[in-house]
Amino acid sequence: xxxxxxxxxxxxxxxxxxxxxxxxxxxxxxxxxxxxxxxxxxxxxxxxxxxxxxxxxxxxxxxxxxxxxxxxxxxxxxxxxxxxxxxxxxxxxxxxxxxxxxxxxxxxxxxxxxxxxxxxxxxxxxxxxxxxxxxxxxxxxxxxxxxxxxxxxxxxxxxxxxxxxxxxxxxxxxxxxxxxxxxxxxxxxxxxxxxxxxxxxxxxxxxxxxxxxxxxxxxxxxxxxxxxxxxxxxxxxxxxxxxxxxxxxxxxxxxxxxxxxxxxxxxxxxxxxxxxxxxxxxxxxxxxxxxxxxxxxxxxxxxxxxxxxxxxxxxxxxxxxxxxxxxxxxxxxxxxxxxx
Amino acid sequence: xxxxxxxxxxxxxxxxxxxxxxxxxxxxxxxxxxxxxxxxxxxxxxxxxxxxxxxxxxxxxxxxxxxxxxxxxxxxxxxxxxxxxxxxxxxxxxxxxxxxxxxxxxxxxxxxxxxxxxxxxxxxxxxxxxxxxxxxxxxxxxxxxxxxxxxxxxxxxxxxxxxxxxxxxxxxxxxxxxxxxxxxxxxxxxxxxxxxxxxxxxxxxxxxxxxxxxxxxxxxxxxxxxxxxxxxxxxxxxxxxxxxxxxxxxxxxxxxxxxxxxxxxxxxxxxxxxxxxxxxxxxxxxxxxxxxxxxxxxxxxxxxxxxxxxxxxxxxxxxxxxxxxxxxxxxxxxxxxxxxxxxxxx
Numbered sequence: 260x261x262x263x264x265x266x267x268x269x270x271x272x273x274x275x276x277x278x279x280x281x282x283x284x285x286x287x288x289x290x291x292x293x294x295x296x297x298x299x300x301x302x303x304x305x306x307x308x309x310x311x312x313x314x315x316x317x318x319x320x321x322x323x324x325x326x327x328x329x330x331x332x333x334x335x336x337x338x339x340x341x342x343x344x345x346x347x348x349x350x351x352x353x354x355x356x357x358x359x360x361x362x363x364x365x366x367x368x369x370x371x372x373x374x375x376x377x378x379x380x381x382x383x384x385x386x387x388x389x390x391x392x393x394x395x396x397x398x399x400x401x402x403x404x405x406x407x408x409x410x411x412x413x414x415x416x417x418x419x420x421x422x423x424x425x426x427x428x429x430x431x432x433x434x435x436x437x438x439x440x441x442x443x444x445x446x447x448x449x450x451x452x453x454x455x456x457x458x459x460x461x462x463x464x465x466x467x468x469x470x471x472x473x474x475x476x477x478x479x480x481x482x483x484x485x486x487x488x489x490x491x492x493x494x495x496x497x498x499x500x501x502x503x504x505x506x507x508x509x510x511x512x513x514x515x516x517x518x519x520x521x522x523x524x525x526x527x528x529x530x531x532x533x534x535x536x537x538x539x540x541x542x543x544x545x546x547x548x549x550x551x552x553x554x555x556x557x558x559x560x561x562x563x564x565x566x567x568x569x570x571x572x573x574x575x576x577x578x579x580x581x582x583x584x585x586x587x588x589x590x591x592x593x594x595x596x597x598x599x
Numbered sequence: 600x601x602x603x604x605x606x607x608x609x610x611x612x613x614x615x616x617x618x619x620x621x622x623x624x625x626x627x628x629x630x631x632x633x634x635x636x637x638x639x640x641x642x643x644x645x646x647x648x649x650x651x652x653x654x655x656x657x658x659x660x661x662x663x664x665x666x667x668x669x670x671x672x673x674x675x676x677x678x679x680x681x682x683x684x685x686x687x688x689x690x691x692x693x694x695x696x697x698x699x700x701x702x703x704x705x706x707x708x709x710x711x712x713x714x715x716x717x718x719x720x721x722x723x724x725x726x727x728x729x730x731x732x733x734x735x736x737x738x739x740x741x742x743x744x745x746x747x748x749x750x751x752x753x754x755x756x757x758x759x760x761x762x763x764x765x766x767x768x769x770x771x772x773x774x775x776x777x778x779x780x781x782x783x784x785x786x787x788x789x790x791x792x793x794x795x796x797x798x799x800x801x802x803x804x805x806x807x808x809x810x811x812x813x814x815x816x817x818x819x820x821x822x823x824x825x826x827x828x829x830x831x832x833x834x835x836x837x838x839x840x841x842x843x844x845x846x847x848x849x850x851x852x853x854x855x856x857x858x859x860x861x862x863x864x865x866x867x868x869x870x871x872x873x874x875x876x877x878x879x880x881x882x883x884x885x886x887x888x889x890x891x892x893x894x895x896x897x898x899x900x901x902x903x904x905x906x907x908x909x910x911x912x913x914x915x916x917x918x919x920x921x922x923x924x925x926x927x928x929x930x931x932x933x934x935x936x937x938x939x940x941x942x943x944x945x
Contacts, residue, residue, distance in 0.1 A: 310845040326838035332864060333845060529833040530854075542834050560834050579829015 261361050265300050266551065272296070273364055273521070273548050280520035281371040290523060294319040294546055297555045304337050308554055320525060320534055324544045324556030327503050330355030335503075336553035344398035346502045357398070357502050359552040365505040368549045370405045372519040376509035378494045379437065379463055382411030385430055387422060387442035387450060390415035398502045399467065403441040411438075422449050437461030437493070443468040448482055457491040464492035467500065483512045499573060503557050505549035508571055515570035521548040524565045527558075529577060537567045542577055602649050604707045605680040609640045611703035612672070621695045622668045624789060624826035629668075631823055632788055635926050636669035640676050644929035648677045653943025655681035656747070660720045662728035662738065663697075665690035667792040671700060673929055674727055675711060677942050684710040688719040725749065725942070749941050754793040754897035754934050755867035756924055758784065759885055759910075760801045760808070763902035770922030774819065777902065778808075780922030781874075782815035784900060786823045787925040789871040793897040793934070794925045797867045798875045800885050805878045809850045809857045816852035816872060825854045828871050836873040843875075862888060867895070882906040889913060897934055900924040 262270045272293055279286040286293075299315060301308045311323040325335055330346070331353045338358040342365075346355035359365065374380060384406045391400035400415065407413045416427040427450065431438075437459050442450070444466055458464065464486065486495060499516045500507035508516035508524075518524055525534050526541030535541040543561045550557065562574040617633035618626035659678050663671050671687055678685050689697040697713035704711035720726045720742065727749045728738055735750040742748055758781050765780045774783040784796055801808045828836075836856070843849040843858035850857040855872030862877050865888060879885045886909050889896060898917040899910045907918045915935030919927070930939050 307845050311841055326834075326841050328835070328838045329842055329845065332842060529830040529837070530828070532837055542830065558834075558838070560831065560838075562830065577829070577831035577834050579831045 261363075262551070266304075266360070269297055269300055269551060270361075270364060273551060274367065276548060277364070277368050277371065277519075277521050281375060286520075290521070290548070291319040293548055294322060294523075294555050297548060297551060298322045301336070301554060305335070305554075307333055307335055319523070319546055322546065322556045324546075324558035325503075325554040326558045327355060327501070327560065330357060330503050330553075334358065338552040341552075342401075343396050344401065344502045345396040355502055357553055359505070362401070364549040364551060365401075366405055368506050368519060368521060369402045370408060372507060373402075373406065373509065375519075376517060377439075377463060377496060379461060380406070380409045381437040381439045381461060381463060382409045383434055383436065383438040384409070384411060384413035385427070385434075385438050385440045386413060386415045387417055387427070387440070387446040388415055389417045399441075399443075399500065402500065402507065403439075403465075406439055406441075409439070417446055422446055422453075424450070424453050428453075428455070431456065431458075434459050437463070439463045439465065440492070441465045441467070444478075444482060447486060448478075451482075451485050451489055455490060457489070458493075461493050463494040463496060464490060465496050465498050467498040480512075499571065501557075501559065503550075503553070504545055504547050505551075506547045510570075515564075515566060515572045517570050518545075522546065523569060524563075524571045526563060526565045532558075538564060540564050540574065543571065543573075600649065600680065601682055601709060602645050602680045604709050605640070605645060605676050606642065607707040608679065608703050608709055609637050609676065611706045612699065613637055615699045615703070619695070620668065620699060621692065622826070623828075624668075625824040628786065628789060628823045628826050631786075632667075632669050635787065636672045639673060639927065639929045641929070645676070645680060647930045648939050648942075649680060651939055651943060653940070653945055655943055656683045656723075656725040658684045658686070658723045659725040659727065659942075660686040660688055660723040662688045662720065662726065662730070663690060663693065664729045665693060667788055668693060668696045669788075670729065670792075671697075674938075674942075675700060675704075677929075677939055678725075679704065679709045679711060681942060683725070683942070685712075686719045686723060687711065687713040688717070689713055689715055691715065720746075727751075727941075747944075749938075751934050751936075754895050755797045755869070755892075756794050756896070756898035756900065757889070758796040758799045758921060758924065759879075759882070759899060759901040759903060759906050760799055760803070760921065761901070761903045761906070762803055765902060765920050765922045767920050767923055769926050770920070771822075773822075774815070774922060776815070777921055778811040778815040779818065780902075780920070781812060781900070782819040783922050784924040785816065785872060785874055786819040789826050789828070790874070791869055791871060792925070794927065795869070796874060796900060796924060797869055798865060798877060800877050800879045800888070802878070802880055805847070805859050805876065808878075809848070809859045809876055812874070812876060813850040813852035813857045816855055816857070820853035820855070820872070825872055828854075832871060835868070836870045839868065839870060839873065839875070867892065882909045886910070886913065898924050898927075 276286040302312045338360045341360040342362045344357045348354035386403050388400045391404045414430050416423045497510045506522040508518045510516040523546045525544045529542040543559045543563045545557045562577045564572040617629040622629045661674050701713045725747045729751040732752045760777050765775045840849045847859040859876045893913040896916050900921045910918050917932050
C-alpha cells in the first residue's frame, strides 16, 4: 500500500527534504513548514490527532504530541494496511502499535542517517536481536536489517528465551573481517557474561535501549567499560529510537545523540507540557517528519536535555514514576493477568 | 501487655508536627494523614485488638513501603501492645518519620527500634512487609523456615458513587456530600496507597458526575494542597488526560483532573489527584468489571447498601462508606486478611 492524494504529495515533500538533508543541500522548504503541513493533514484525517488539536498552530513547537501510551490503547493514524511495528510490551500495559502505509520513508531516513553518523559501515551484520523474518513487527530488527544494503549477510541471535550464544559464537568465529554488531543493552550484558572474544578490527558495535525493568550486574558506564575491555570494538556507538518514531538518533557513550535534520527534539515541563529552554532537562518530545502515517509529534516518558545544536542527552525514564507502595501498578496488574 | 504504653506512644506522636517529617505531602496533607492514623488508635479499638487471643511474638520487623508514611503506626501499635519488640525497617527518605516513631516509643517505654538496613529482618520471629509481589518473593526467600512472614502485595481500591450522601462523622465536615467524600478519599496521601480510589464508577450521567467530582476536588485541594508529584507521575497524568480527551473527556480540577474514560480502558493506575471516572449502569455491571480484578482489590467505597453486599460476594474485600476509604478502623480486613489476628501465633 502506498500514499494517495494529499498524503502522496506530503510523502514527496518529506522524501525531498530527507534526500536534500542527506546530500548536505538546503531542503526546498523549512522543517517547520513541512511539520505543520503534515500535522494539518493528520488532524484532518485522523480523529485522534484532531481530538488533541486546538486551533491550527503557527509554530511546529506547538503541534500537539501524542503520548506513546496512546499507541497501546488506540489506533494512531489512518493506515489500515502496510507494515506494523509493535513495542516489546515488556514494561506492561499491552503493546504499542505503530502502523504505516509504507516503510519507504522509514527506510530512506533510517539507512541514510545511519550511514551519515556511523564511522564505518561493515558489510557483515550481526544482530543480538530477534530475526525480522519471524518478527516483522520489531522496528529495531527492521532497521538493522536495512544495513544488509552494505553488501554482507545479516544473522540474528536473540530468541524468546535469551541469546543464542552458541550460534553467535559460531557466527563470530566465521567472520574474516569487520562486522556491524547491533544489540540492546540487556542482550549485550548477557553476551558479556559469556566472555566472548574481541570483535574483528574495524567492527562497529551499536548499543540501544535500556533494560526494560530487568536487572543485570552490568549497567550504564560499567557496561560500556566491560564492552571495551572484552569486545574491543573499533567503534562503539549508541542509538536512540522507539517504535513510535520512524527516525533514529545516533551518538557515542561520550557524546549526545544527534537527530537527523528531519527530526527535532524538545524538552518540556512534565506537569504543564510547556517547552523548557535549551539545556534544561525535561520530558522529551520528538517531531518526526517521517511519521507521516501516525503523528508528527510524539511525547515520550523519557527525560533528557536538548542542546542548542538539537542534540539530545538522554537520562532515561522520567524520575518519580507512579507510586508503587502498597498500590497495584498497571504494569503489575497486566503482568499478573497475562497482558492484553 | 503494654496497651497503656501504646496510648502514651500515640499521645506522644500527636505532638509531632507531621509537616516536618520530610514526606512528599503538603504540610496540611501530612498533618491530616498523621491525625487520621493516630485517631484510629482509640481505646476501644486497641481493646478490641488486645482481646484477640494468641501467643505474642517476641520480636517482629515491619518493612515499610515509602508511599504511605503512616502505615507503620497501626502495626507497631498492635505489636508493641502485645509486648513484641519491633524493628521498623524504613525506606530511603523515611528516616525522620522512623525517628519520630522511635523517639515517641522511648518516651513511652516501648521496645521500638528503626533501621534502613535490609538485615533488619534477619532475627525477627515475625516479618511483616508491604510491596510488589516480586519484592515479597525475594524477601520470603531470604528468611529462615522459623520466621513467620506476613506479606502484603500490591492492591488497589475503587469508589462506587450513586449519589447517596455520607452521614459518617468521621468524614471531615464540608465533605459529606458524595463527591466531597470521594474527593477527601482522593486527597489523603495524595491518592497513593492501596486504600485510595484509583477509579470512580457511577451510574449517574458522566458529565454531571465529572463536574461534581472536579468541584469537590478543588475544595479538597484548598484544604489539603497537593504535595510533591514526580515528573513521571505528571507525565503519565498528562498522557492519560490525552487518552481521556480522545476517548471521553477531561475536566481540570485544581492541579489535578478528572479523566472520564470508556469502561474498556479501566486499569488500576495510581495518579495523584487524577482519578479515572467511568459510567457503569448498575451494581451488577460494576461487579462484572471488578470480578477479574478481585484478587487485587483492597477496598470498595460506597454508600449503596445493595452494592456493598454485591461487592462482598467478590471475596474478602473491604467495603466502607465514601470518605472512609483511607480512614479505616483499626480492626478490619487488610487486603482481605485478618491482620490483627496475624500479629499473634494462632
